[in-house]
Amino acid sequence: MKIKIKYFGMLTDITSCEEESIDFSGLLISELLEVLFIKYPKLKDKKFQVAQNNELVPLSTKISSQEIVLLPPFSGG
Numbered sequence: 001m002k003i004k005i006k007y008f009g010m011l012t013d014i015t016s017c018e019e020e021s022i023d024f025s026g027l028l029i030s031e032l033l034e035v036l037f038i039k040y041p042k043l044k045d046k047k048f049q050v051a052q053n054n055e056l057v058p059l060s061t062k063i064s065s066q067e068i069v070l071l072p073p074f075s076g077g
Helices: 010-015 029-039 041-045
Strands: 002-007 019-023 049-052 055-057 067-071
Touching: 002 010, 002 029, 010 041, 029 041, 029 049
Parallel strands: 002 067
Antiparallel strands: 002 019, 049 055, 049 067
16 A cells, blocks of 8 residues: 655654655554654654544554654644
């Protein structure tokens, strides 16, 4: 399955892109992140949340969308 991944904030600095598409055959968000951690080792040291279908999801969530968004922490004000 082709998955589009969107990166925001400091995550774009780590990946050098705002979005990309990758071929992925796993089932869970956590499995997708493992693939991304291999591609971008510095990503593993950063805190971020994952959204699918415009909703924040835990890492144990089954992938049901072809678009995943990685969001860094936001500061309020």
